[in-house]
Amino acid sequence: MHRNELNSNNNKQKIQNIILRQYYKRKLADKLVSGFAILCVLIAIIPLGSILLEVIKNGASAISIQLLTFPPGAIGSATGGIAPAIQGTLIVVGLASLIAVPIGVLTGIYLSEFAPTNGLLPSAVRLFNDVLTGLPSVVIGIVGYLTIVLALGSFSVVAGGFSLSIIMMPIVVRTTEETLKIVPNSLREAGYSLGISKFRVTFSIVLAKAKSGVLTGVVLAIARIAGETAPLIMTILGTSLFFTGFTRPIDALPLRIWRLASQPYESAHSQGWGAALVLIIIVVLLSAILKILAQRSGYNVRTPHI
Amino acid sequence: MVGIVAFSVGNGSKDIFLKEGFFNFFTGADWNSVEGRESYGALPYIIGTLVSSALAMAIGVPVSLGIAIFVSEMAPARVSAPLSFIVELLAAVPSIIYGLWALFVFRFWIRDLIEMPLYNAFGRSIPFFGPTPFGLDWFTAGIVLSIMIIPIVSSISREIIKAVPDTQREAAYSLGATRWETVRIAIFPYAKSGLLGAAILGLGRAMGETILVTMIIGNTIGIAAIPHSLFSQSQSLASLIANEFNEASSNLQLSALIGLGAVLLILTMGINVGARILVSKIVKVSPGGRE
Numbered sequence: 001m002h003r004n005e006l007n008s009n010n011n012k013q014k015i016q017n018i019i020l021r022q023y024y025k026r027k028l029a030d031k032l033v034s035g036f037a038i039l040c041v042l043i044a045i046i047p048l049g050s051i052l053l054e055v056i057k058n059g060a061s062a063i064s065i066q067l068l069t070f071p072p073g074a075i076g077s078a079t080g081g082i083a084p085a086i087q088g089t090l091i092v093v094g095l096a097s098l099i100a101v102p103i104g105v106l107t108g109i110y111l112s113e114f115a116p117t118n119g120l121l122p123s124a125v126r127l128f129n130d131v132l133t134g135l136p137s138v139v140i141g142i143v144g145y146l147t148i149v150l151a152l153g154s155f156s157v158v159a160g161g162f163s164l165s166i167i168m169m170p171i172v173v174r175t176t177e178e179t180l181k182i183v184p185n186s187l188r189e190a191g192y193s194l195g196i197s198k199f200r201v202t203f204s205i206v207l208a209k210a211k212s213g214v215l216t217g218v219v220l221a222i223a224r225i226a227g228e229t230a231p232l233i234m235t236i237l238g239t240s241l242f243f244t245g246f247t248r249p250i251d252a253l254p255l256r257i258w259r260l261a262s263q264p265y266e267s268a269h270s271q272g273w274g275a276a277l278v279l280i281i282i283v284v285l286l287s288a289i290l291k292i293l294a295q296r297s298g299y300n301v302r303t304p305h306i
Numbered sequence: 307m308v309g310i311v312a313f314s315v316g317n318g319s320k321d322i323f324l325k326e327g328f329f330n331f332f333t334g335a336d337w338n339s340v341e342g343r344e345s346y347g348a349l350p351y352i353i354g355t356l357v358s359s360a361l362a363m364a365i366g367v368p369v370s371l372g373i374a375i376f377v378s379e380m381a382p383a384r385v386s387a388p389l390s391f392i393v394e395l396l397a398a399v400p401s402i403i404y405g406l407w408a409l410f411v412f413r414f415w416i417r418d419l420i421e422m423p424l425y426n427a428f429g430r431s432i433p434f435f436g437p438t439p440f441g442l443d444w445f446t447a448g449i450v451l452s453i454m455i456i457p458i459v460s461s462i463s464r465e466i467i468k469a470v471p472d473t474q475r476e477a478a479y480s481l482g483a484t485r486w487e488t489v490r491i492a493i494f495p496y497a498k499s500g501l502l503g504a505a506i507l508g509l510g511r512a513m514g515e516t517i518l519v520t521m522i523i524g525n526t527i528g529i530a531a532i533p534h535s536l537f538s539q540s541q542s543l544a545s546l547i548a549n550e551f552n553e554a555s556s557n558l559q560l561s562a563l564i565g566l567g568a569v570l571l572i573l574t575m576g577i578n579v580g581a582r583i584l585v586s587k588i589v590k591v592s593p594g595g596r597e
Contacts, residue, residue, distance in 0.1 A: 029486055029487075030484035030485050030487070033486040033489070034486070037372040037373070037375050038376060040369045040373050041373050043369055044373055044393075044456050044460070047453045048453070048456075050411065050412075051403065051404065054410075130578070131575060131578065134574060135571065135575070136510075136514025136515075136516065136544060136571070138516040138544045139567045139570060141551075142567045146564070226400070227399070227402060228400070229400075229401070229402045229517040230548055233551060233552065237552065258517060261406055261409055261410075262521075272406060273406070276402070279400060279403065280399065283398055283400060284395070287398050
């Protein structure tokens with residue numbers, strides 16, 4: 001009797017031990033994975049933080065009035081600046097937006113408001129849009145070269161704007177469509193019940209409601225193309241002169257950074273950092289506008305990641 | 307638009323495919339633009355592209371997953387909100403700036419902290435760890451690419467993990483699962499295809515990346531561009547295009563470069579379409595509204 005009880009007690013103890021051991025094992029695995037996740041965050045934060053730090057540190061010391069307002073000086077000399085590049089970036093990006101925004105927004109409106117739900121055309125447009133989103137930018141540069149540069153016989157602003165607009169368009173289409181889809185149906189119905197035409201409902205009610213969401217997409221796309229380098233190599237070529245015409249080559253910030261970085265001079269590198277800081281400031285400013293717009297719109301627009 | 311892209315790239319690369327033959331262009335390793343002895347082959351650059359992107363994936367994907375899990379499952383809101391803001395911000399930093407930083411800062415870290423110790427330890431006995439590294443090679447390119455894709459992959463992964471219904475988590479927790487077990491048994495099966503899609507999207511990005519790779523991969527051409535050791539200079543499809551496009555001496559060379567573009571186009575397009583099908587399986591495109 002006594003022995004039996006002792007035995008069962010012993011067994012209980014064993015089982016409890018096993019359970020306890022398993023419990024610790026599971027706890028340990030949990031802690032290990034948590035540690036791994038935190039380690040990942042640290043691994044990522046160190047280089048990413050270093051990028052921002054270096055750009056700000058090296059860029060701030062390079063930025064001067066001369067850098068911002070003068071064209072590049074002789075190669076290797078510390079004179080001159082990056083003014084044509086800043087001007088060029090603004091012009092090319094502006095031109096790209098002029099092409100891409102109307103087409104992109106209208107396509108987005110079509111997809112969301114006018115397209116039949118299961119039609120062939122809208123699904124084809126969506127598929128092509130997704131394919132365009134995934135194209136490497138260097139390939140788009142080649143397309144710009146083959147279509148515009150060869151036709152005009154010269155590297156030109158137009159070709160650059162065209163290439164960048166191809167990169168921009170899918171982003172604008174996507175965000176426009178998704179924002180319009182979130183606009184509540186009751187608004188459309190209210191419009192129709194008042195006898196307003198579909199056209200007016202779409203443009204005066206739906207689009208007005210979704211305005212900031214659409215703008216978010218546009219700003220996102222601009223922030224993205226402002227930093228593109230590869231397609232510009234084949235389209236606008238880069239020069240050290242200011243804007244001379246839409247069919248002439250022009251300079252752009254990313255291109256200028258690339259050229260400065262490949263020169264073997266300290267002063268060129270320093271100017272490169274300065275240009276990088278200017279570029280980052282442009283992109284970050286745009287992103288900040290984006291955040292504000294997104295918050296004001298009240299919708300949580302899912303930004304497509306390209 | 308897609309029509310224009312396909313047509314112009316196809317048309318532009320016609321010459322080279324006609325001259326070299328479709329198959330030979332893919333498998334050839336020569337790259338010679340001297341007139342009379344012209345010969346072009348894409349194989350070294352295809353390998354260079356694949357190898358550097360593979361390294362980028364091997365590093366970038368686990369780290370991104372770790373970040374996504376930390377942000378969505380572990381961190382309190384006051385840590386995760388600014389963290390995901392910073393990550394999103396970094397996704398917007400242009401790749402030329404990653405390139406600048408890699409060229410002037412990061413490559414010395416890599417050389418002094420990883421490559422030189424490895425070389426000193428094994429370089430003389432195992433050829434794989436030679437020759438003397440100086441930081442401009444496919445190894446560095448792969449690592450910098452991984453840093454570049456981390457913000458994108460981790461923010462998509464985070465959104466996919468967030469899309470997993472809470473009931474899944476609650477069920478797992480109520481069975482007494484630890485946090486890791488919840489992630490493993492409740493979240494991963496649910497988000498598997500979406501996470502795979504996110505990773506492949508990152509791969510497409512890494513393969514198409516041009517300017518960053520051009521700045522740090524070392525830019526060799528011909529048979530030497532096939533990575534033969536850990537620290538050998540190499541070349542990717544995109545970087546060769548960027549390097550030679552403006553200096554192309556003949557129409558045939560230009561056509562060869564466009565042919566490289568066509569190869570890159572086919573590779574990335576296949577990858578992206580696959581990724582989007584996978585992602586759309588889990589993340590429903592429209593969050594309510596119409597229907």
